[in-house]
Amino acid sequence: MHKIVYLTLILFTYQFSFCQNTTNPLLTKDALAQKKWVDSVYNNLSLSEKIGQLFMVRAMTTANTRDVNNIKTLIQDNHIGGIIYSKGGPVKLAKLNNMYQGMSKVPMLIGMDAEWGLGMRLDSTYAFPWNMTLGAIKNKQLIEQTGKHIGEHCKRLGIHFNFGPDVDINTNPKNPIIGNRSFGENREDVTAHAIAFMKGLQSAGVMATGKHFPGHGDTETDSHHALPTINFSEKRIDSIELYPYKQLIKNGLESVMVAHLNVPALESKPDFPSSLSEAIITNLLKEKMGFEGLIFTDALEMKGVANFSNPGDIDLAAFLAGNDILLISEDVPKAIEKITEAYQSEIITESRLAYSVKKILMSKYKVGLNHYKPVNTTHVIEDLNRLKDDILNEELFENAITVVKNENNVLPIRDLNQKTIAYIKLGDDSGSAFLNELKKYTKVHEVQSDSYGFIKTKLDNYNTVIIGLHRSNANPWKSYEFTPDEIRLIESIAETHTVILDVFVKPYAVLDLPTLNNIESVVVSYQNSEVAQEKSAQIIFGALEAKGQLPVSVGNGLHAGDGIATTAISRLGYTIPERVGIDSKKLNKIDALAQRAVDEHMTPGVQLLVARKGKVVYSKNFGSHTYDKDSEPVKDNDIFDIASITKIVATLPLVMEIVEQDNEISIDTKLSELIPDYIGSNKANITLKQMLSHYARLKPWIPFYVATLDSTKMPSHAFYSNAPSELFNIKVFNNLYLKRDYPETMQQIIKDTDLLPTLKYRYSDLPYYILKKFIETYYDRTLDHLVQKHFYESLGMNLTTYNPYLKFPMKDIVPTENDNYYRHDVVQGYVHDMGAAMQNGVGGHAGVFSNVNDIAKIMQMYLQKGFYGDKRYLKPETIDMFNTTYYSNKGNRRGLGFDKPQLGTSGPTCGCVSMKSFGHSGFTGTYTWADPDEELVYVFMANRTYPSAEINMLLRENIRTDIQELIYEAIIN
Structure with missing residues (x-):
């Protein structure tokens, strides 16, 4: 009875908010027209069509005929309200999107995990730096621009929701699933970056989603495979994990994704996923924190929640807990059947259903689906790989790369006539872009050997050694650590040579080093992309300043916020023509x-x-x-x-x-x-x-x-x-x-x-x-x-x-x-x-x-x-x-x-x-x-x-x- 009264109050608040509550992030400037459209659509939906709106299913653009037919069935028979796209290519996505949208009675909300751009999921699209890299940047305008560019890419493909930014505060270096996806460990910095990113994304007309609520940053378990436990006090969670959400909500966050986490301080039921917790979603997020935007579950197929119950039962529990959209259900027809039964049994009231469905329709209106237009399928690749994206990407790495040690002002390298420089590549990925860029400044010889034990004997003719750790940039979860042999090699070389160590991986790699005492300079370049390698080399030789700050603490007395500013020393740099006032198209003539x-x-x-x-x-x-x-x-x-x-x-x-x-x-x-x-x-x-x-x-x-x-x-x-x-x-x-x-x-x-x-x-x-x-x-x-x-x-x-x-x-x-x-x-x-x-x-x-x-x-x-x-x-x-x-x-x-x-x-x-x-x-x-x-x-x-x-x-x-x-x-x- 208490729940029915509460839901009735929520529905009243929803109706009233159209005209009175300007804090509702789903409201448009023309709230009356929005309400009219929402009510009209809702009133013309059958019960099964209303329930179908709650579901967002995964679609692959690499899908075979069977998978495509399955999506068609879900649209036609189950009236799903949205699609989240995953792997594949943008042109195929655009064409599939047009086909699927054309089949739907109510245009669907389209979402995607594009935390660092469409390149997170799609080939031939842009990948901006990961959040950890962005977290090193002091200039928040650049972060806002990044969000805007990603939003523009999403909008070009007819994507309305980006499941980002990730606002987890990564206080655990061993976190297997967040790590590089986090802006860092400091709550103020994470929040400032997340707000900037959100504003940029939403300024492009694409809805932002704060995740993973209530906070996935301090865990050593991947919720894709098991249920992680966040074993902190309510006071600690309120002051750290929830802090970004409070500020994002104040600044107009439009949606939240709830993680599959066991949080004993917030949910008394033992080993109970937060995504199914009424205490966490309704009592905390909605009531206490006052969030009125859309609430998504994380993918309901993930083992962190899928192990909890049976398909259908999970979806029902998630909806009853207060979620609005059920993401990637294991069995949509079964889930709809369960929710329908609950509705008919008055476990779910009409007001509760209307509350979520009308919020979904409000979102559809806000992203323009009241005037749906198909995606233009011409020049898709070109539109998603723009010159201005390249320019921004350069600026991001220039501002992120961080010098964390610079003994005796080794950087930037001066007096080239007195330097004999060797380069040693560590790791299992290419460092050729780095080496080639270094060579533009002076003579740099790569020293190689099948055995690290023999490299040191080749360094007698060099007084300076640049060591680069290069590991795969394919995704943020790739291995980043030094091997024991690599650590021994660095220590041995540092005893007799001036060493500049440059790590093209997440900064936590520095934790592997027992000491930095004999290493004159340490540079954190965060990623092994070509741009990161080129810009890092330019910083080393003084064509660019070092501006970044560590987003996380990495041991050896190096803490979040640390970063040594170096100066540029009037050497030639290398960049894109437009950055110096030249039209590249005309120049290429x-x-x-x-x-x-x-x-x-x-x-x-x-x-x-x-x-x-x-x-x-x-x-x-x-x-x-x-x-x-x-x-x-x-x-x-x-x-x-x-x-x-x-x-x-x-x-x-x-x-x-x-x-x-x-x-x-x-x-x-x-x-x-x-x-x-x-x-x-x-x-x-x-x-x-x-x-x-x-x-x-x-x-x-x-x-x-x-x-x-x-x-x-x-x-x-x-x-x-x-x-x-x-x-x-x-x-x-x-x-x-x-x-x-x-x-x-x-x-x-x-x-x-x-x-x-x-x-x-x-x-x-x-x-x-x-x-x-x-x-x-x-x-x-x-x-x-x-x-x-x-x-x-x-x-x-x-x-x-x-x-x-x-x-x-x-x-x-x-x-x-x-x-x-x-x-x-x-x-x-x-x-x-x-x-x-x-x-x-x-x-x-x-x-x-x-x-x-x-x-x-x-x-x-x-x-x-x-x-x-x-x-x-x-x-x-x-x-x-x-x-x-x-x-x-x-x-x-x-x-x-x-x-x-x-x-x-x-x-x-x-x-x-x-x-x-x-x-x-x-x-x-x-x-x-x-x-x-x-x-x-x-x-x-x-x-x-x-x-x-x-x-x-x-x-x-x-x-x-x-x-x-x-x-x-x-x-x-």
Whole structure:
């Protein structure tokens, strides 16, 4: 009798709430229209149709004909009120959904477990980071955005309920079923994250479901397999487990899912599931906590409740306890039969039935099922994998990754020239994305061994070891622990090396480590996705800051909320174009131009890179090393002969350094003052400024090699030998050695040669022959050694070098020409330029080999006014001095060493760059340009000289500058 009176009061409250109670989360803005629709539908339902509304059944999108027919029967004969979709694909789901909805008298509520996105259940859909990862993020707006994006995905597929967020407070590291699904262990943080997620989800028009009530966070039992016990006092449960629900309810939570838990403090019946408990659902959730939204059971097939009674009896008990929707019943017809019998026996009153069914109908109205429309089945995959999802996913990991130890400020890694770095992969999953990203910053060698016991012996040549624990990212329940062998290995390496340990698993893995005393840095990256690996590597090298905080305590004195903020140190990062104001669709138009260059045999291969605002947003390769069908395709780490770009990445930075540091030398210093040998020559009064501006009446070039050929146009024995000796020690090519004194002869020829008759702009290689001699004399070191030590090593330009045949395998070096006039062979690994070849491969004007990523680093250093990777290479005023056009009034566009935009209608750029911009091109087809106004770096590598250098179609067709123009057209803001 008491129950009947109570249910009558509830029904009165329900009727009254349509017009009066604005706290009911199921109410819409037009409550009267909602009530009218709900009452109309309800009054037109038969008893069996009303009872059918209580059931939400599982449907697989991978279903066979029998399973589909079973769902059809449940819709037609049992009038089910909803479907929860599980495994399969989105397109099939959309089509099935339309079919099933078309069969239902009342449109059905569609639900899904999409805690971290549709990817939790469906292939070809988006998976955002797990809750534990999100729990590390301080910025709650990002959490709200995540909820909104997931809601938009759900809505696109006609899904009205997301059974999330999981608001369990995971205070037990051994919890087998929650763990990564929890936002953490701190009730305030969990609650704040859950509210943000809920608001985002509901703002997209999809209902949120707080679960697993009253709290599944502190258990070591999986309720899918048995009934877990939450053995705490009522006071503890009220202050911890129930805390998030209280706050979520205040903030408009629309539904709750009740777990299958044994909670003795809340339910006196022994071993009685909370999902069947009137004390927990009606007395606590509805009455005491005032929740008026929908209440779901957890799946009634789960062993935590299914072991309790027989099919049908469980459903009846769940409904009598106060649940509204019975989820995944083991036997719907049997359950309907049991509930019908209870109704006819007045165990269930009409008011009790109406209370739940009308709440269900209210929800249907709220999600728009009063005006049901089928799901559009076109472009489903594209709509569920949007660019803005990728952007958000990047931002989430950037904000989540947590540095929990950073002794002596090891992170970010600085002073690359002093670091020898090894990487060791632990775990059973791939760490290739992490390693590849690390290698973008400096030389990192992976050390491998079949036995962990032998790895340590391979580390003698390294002072820094990065260790990554990589385990499966397939789902949040996968194994995450270190093995005993892995722990021993870490401890052993940490005794003798600086160690950076990065765990790409849930943070509880750190609990396995007996001590962190000898480990300098520990990074928690939470998941082993490619994005997590890439962003973690960027944090390690200072392209990104570390911002995350631990969501849980992990021993070794590390508690929830801990996290060490690291700083970014002005190194290039890698991201999505839109994040730096570039339209990726427009940017990708350059693919066609690059491919055209390859297809039309303008060049066999191309590397392309675009960076803006310190972020590389485009890096692609096209073609192969040669036109041969079995030729090696161009790869990221392939290196090209950059030809005259050598001028601005080798000679010029050293000249700037000298001018900056030596008070006796300026840009107005005369050549006779730089090199006393020039006293009395016709070049004595040429200034450094004039030489670097190509405004010194110097000849464009001198074909030095021609004078060393015999009458048959072959290298003369008077100048060359096929074997090295004391007399012939300048290696020009394989089995070709030039007399050791010939480079000095070349210098004498330059000194003695006539000047051009007219002073005007005339591009010349000769200043760089002269400056090479000056630099090497000034430092008493060779140019290749100097530029490596002063710039390349610390910049992390580890693929940039002279004479790459000495350092790299030939398969990684792109050939430049099939030379039929000097070396009579394919030139690969040796400099293409003949004059540079005659200087042992080290020219001031040519000779450097590199790839787009390395060139982008030095161009970015210039763009940042001489600063990169927390190191000051050159002063801003020095950069400005050399990036100035001094003779523009004479029709000369050149800066000091740097090429500059055209003066007039023709020149080296698209004509769309700022006048502050600078760069250079190379004879082999290379090109690089930087624009301070747009914070833009563009690098183009090619070997257009292969197989022959005679016809420059790449230049004739304006491929490089047309690509440059497309880059500028892609800039949004």
